[in-house]
Amino acid sequence: MSADFAVPQTDAQRKWQAEFRRRADFMARDDLDEWCRINPMPKEDEEFDPEPCDHEWQVQDDSFDHEFGTEKVIYERCVKCDETRPHEPYDDSHCDDREGK
Numbered sequence: 001m002s003a004d005f006a007v008p009q010t011d012a013q014r015k016w017q018a019e020f021r022r023r024a025d026f027m028a029r030d031d032l033d034e035w036c037r038i039n040p041m042p043k044e045d046e047e048f049d050p051e052p053c054d055h056e057w058q059v060q061d062d063s064f065d066h067e068f069g070t071e072k073v074i075y076e077r078c079v080k081c082d083e084t085r086p087h088e089p090y091d092d093s094h095c096d097d098r099e100g101k
């Protein structure tokens with residue numbers, strides 16, 4: 001039986017479908033199929049608990065030059081699941097070193 005695109009009946013199934021749609025936004029079709037194979041839609045008496053990813057963030061720098069300067073496009077991408085997050089540069093200004101200014 002194929003329940004891949006069945007109407008979700010349980011919270012777990014709704015959660016699964018939301019996760020599926022979220023992934024459909026950034027995953028390639030093949031990767032998405034692979035994800036479905038590893039994480040099929042939960043049955044009615046099952047909980048949905050996607051395999052947690054032990055994210056391995058890698059800084060992506062898609063900055064580009066244009067006629068008015070450089071557009072900074074820097075973010076981080078997980079090499080395992082392709083999830084992205086904003087890059088927060090390490091702040092090395094030691095403002096708290098001394099008190100008062």
Ligand SMILES: [Zn+2]
Pocket residue numbers: 053054055056078079080081082083
């Ligand atoms: Zn990840």
